[in-house]
Amino acid sequence: xxxxxxxxxxxxxxxxxxxxxxxxxxxxxxxxxxxxxxxxxxxxxxxxxxxxxxxxxxxxxxxxxxxxxxxxxxxxxxxxxxxxxxxxxxxxxxxxxxxxxxxxxxxxxxxxxxxxxxxxxxxxxxxxxxxxxxxxxxxxxxxxxxxxxxxxxxxxxxxxxxxxxxxxxxxxxxxxxxxxxxxxxxxxxxxxxxxxxxxxxxxxxxxxxxxxxxxxxxxxxxxxxxxxxxxxxxxxxxxxxxxxxxxxxxxxxxxxxxxxxxxxxxx
Numbered sequence: 362x363x364x365x366x367x368x369x370x371x372x373x374x375x376x377x378x379x380x381x382x383x384x385x386x387x388x389x390x391x392x393x394x395x396x397x398x399x400x401x402x403x404x405x406x407x408x409x410x411x412x413x414x415x416x417x418x419x420x421x422x423x424x425x426x427x428x429x430x431x432x433x434x435x436x437x438x439x440x441x442x443x444x445x446x447x448x449x450x451x452x453x454x455x456x457x458x459x460x461x462x463x464x465x466x467x468x469x470x471x472x473x474x475x476x477x478x479x480x481x482x483x484x485x486x487x488x489x490x491x492x493x494x495x496x497x498x499x500x501x502x503x504x505x506x507x508x509x510x511x512x513x514x515x516x517x518x519x520x521x522x523x524x525x526x527x528x529x530x531x532x533x534x535x536x537x538x539x540x541x542x543x544x545x546x547x548x549x550x551x552x553x554x555x556x557x558x559x560x561x562x563x564x565x566x567x568x569x570x571x572x573x574x575x576x577x578x579x580x581x582x583x584x585x586x587x588x589x590x591x592x593x594x595x596x597x598x599x600x601x602x603x604x605x606x607x608x609x610x611x612x613x614x615x616x617x618x619x620x621x622x623x624x625x626x627x628x
Contacts (some may be wrong), residue, residue, distance in 0.1 A: 409623040411602070413555035413573065413620070417615040419521050419547035422586070423448055425536035426514035427456070433532055434543070436525045444518045449542055453515035460508040466550055467505050469500035523547040546615045555602040555621050558592040562600060571604065575619040583607040584621070 429451035436442050469546035476495040480486035513596070527544035530536060553573055557565070569586045583606070606613070 377471040391610060398415050404440075408433060409555040409561070409627045411555045411623075413553050413602075413619060413621050414605075415466070415551055415575070415613055415615060415617040415619075416554050417523075417546035417548065418550040418552055420521070420615070421520060421545055422541050423517055423543040423560065425449075425451070425517075425538060425540045425542060427451065427453075428535065428537050429453060429456070429515070431530060431532050433527065434530075436543075438525050438528055438529050441524045442519050442522070444519050446520050447516045448525075448545070451515045451536070454510060456508065456515065457512055460505065460512055463505040463508045466501040467498070470494070470501040474498045488623075517542075518544065521547050522549060548615060551606065551610075551613060551615065552587065553604040553606070554618075555604065555623065556599050557602055559598045559600045559612060560595075565602065569623065570607075571602070571621045571623045573606075573619050573621050575613065576616045576618050577619075578612055580612070580615070582610055611620075 397483070405613050431519070432450040432452050435447050436451055442448065474494040477486055477491045481488065481491050484538055522546045525543055526546055528542070530540070530542050536542065565586065571584055571586065572581050573584045574581045584604040585605050585607055587605050589603075593600045
């Protein structure tokens with residue numbers, strides 16, 4: 362008889378009024394043992410299980426860096442893209458005009474600087490005049506560089522291959538700086554995030570194989586432990602594990618959940 366069976370057999374014996382406080386305690390022990398089995402079957406040599414969720418290795422929220430009218434979204438929810446593709450384009454007519462003006466300021470400042478140097482050579486200007494002209498040229502060049510940097514934000518390009526999961530905003534709307542516009546994930550590079558009892562660290566090691574059964578598909582997949590979190594949650598006495606699939610799984614999606622099974626891991 363296992364410990365769980367022994368405790369369960371005490372429940373009918375504690376049914377009398379006199380033993381009701383003890384009955385509550387026994388039932389609590391039964392529930393605790395049942396909850397423990399959701400993680401592991403260490404006593405009877407059963408497989409060890411833990412719940413987990415599939416996560417994308419790379420995900421990002423695309424935001425606007427400038428205040429400008431949205432010209433187009435190149436991709437909608439569920440559409441795939443490649444790294445470098447334009448995700449969002451803005452109307453930057455005003456910014457381009459400002460950059461043209463800054464470029465003209467640089468040309469004028471350069472002429473003034475060259476003129477001051479020639480005047481200094483002819484003894485018609487002093488070193489201070491040359492230094493002031495040089496400073497004005499440097500400032501104009503910096504303004505031009507800043508404007509050109511802002512122009513790069515007129516198109517938001519994809520940082521990695523992936524798929525659009527959420528879209529906020531529409532064409533012709535004026536986006537504000539830091540406004541979220543798209544949510545993207547890398548749907549090819551996936552990992553499994555598990556929550557396991559911290560006591561498993563006595564035998565868990567990176568590279569250990571396990572099976573991951575996904576709730577949404579009902580399919581079982583091979584995986585291995587990649588890494589173990591550096592800290593343990595002292596309240597729940599759990600630790601995070603991260604695993605990777607050992608084979609390409611085209612039907613697996615970010616956000617799917619399931620159960621991991623470590624066969625004989627505790628022995």
